[in-house]
Amino acid sequence: MAELHVRRATIGDLAALVELENAVFAGDRISERQWRRHLESLTAEVFVATLEHRLLGAVLLFFRRDSRVARLYSIAVAEGARGCGVGERLLAKAERAAVRRANRVLRLEVRRDNRVAQRLYESHGYRLIGEYRAYYQDGEDARRYEKPLAS
Numbered sequence: 001m002a003e004l005h006v007r008r009a010t011i012g013d014l015a016a017l018v019e020l021e022n023a024v025f026a027g028d029r030i031s032e033r034q035w036r037r038h039l040e041s042l043t044a045e046v047f048v049a050t051l052e053h054r055l056l057g058a059v060l061l062f063f064r065r066d067s068r069v070a071r072l073y074s075i076a077v078a079e080g081a082r083g084c085g086v087g088e089r090l091l092a093k094a095e096r097a098a099v100r101r102a103n104r105v106l107r108l109e110v111r112r113d114n115r116v117a118q119r120l121y122e123s124h125g126y127r128l129i130g131e132y133r134a135y136y137q138d139g140e141d142a143r144r145y146e147k148p149l150a151s
């Protein structure tokens with residue numbers, strides 16, 4: 001049976017990342033230019049989940065040199081591949097990458113109406129630390145979560 005691979009993204013994944021982004025998110029999208037910048041950045045990491053060279057999901061992390069708090073900026077799984085553990089695998093990879101860079105905490109924001117993603121975070125040790133009002137383009141609030149990382 002074909003196996004799911006989770007690996008560092010390369011510039012060769014750019015087109016598939018943009019396609020995934022446009023398929024999954026209606027607003028607040030990361031543009032091609034931004035993906036390219038993140039792929040080349042020393043303070044960002046992108047991981048992709050692939051099955052037989054098909055890109056099924058991606059996660060984007062940001063780091064700051066002067067901070068031990070990493071940020072999970074985006075995670076997405078193609079609609080037809082959801083509910084099979086791809087999101088979980090990407091989240092685990094993101095956490096390991098943050099630990100490797102000596103971060104103590106991983107933080108993220110999620111739409112208040114996105115219960116599926118909130119359940120994923122809550123079942124993996126993330127706790128609600130606050131809210132931002134009208135954080136997204138369409139006016140939806142954000143819930144902020146964080147997880148202490150074991151070193």
Ligand SMILES: CC(C)(COP(=O)(O)OP(=O)(O)OC[C@H]1O[C@@H](n2cnc3c(N)ncnc32)[C@H](O)[C@@H]1OP(=O)(O)O)[C@@H](O)C(=O)NCCC(=O)NCCS
Pocket residue numbers: 024074075076077078081082083084085086087088089109110111114116117119120123
């Ligand atoms: C959130 C998302 C990344 C989860 O990816 P996924 O591959 O489906 O997640 P997994 O299969 O690894 O599921 C892990 C957990 O997520 C939750 N979950 C996933 N799909 C769910 C569903 N349809 N209904 C309820 N909970 C669900 C469950 O807690 C699940 O744990 P379980 O398998 O023990 O029930 C995916 O739904 C997605 O891309 N959504 C659109 C983009 C998005 O919302 N990104 C997050 C923005 S912050």
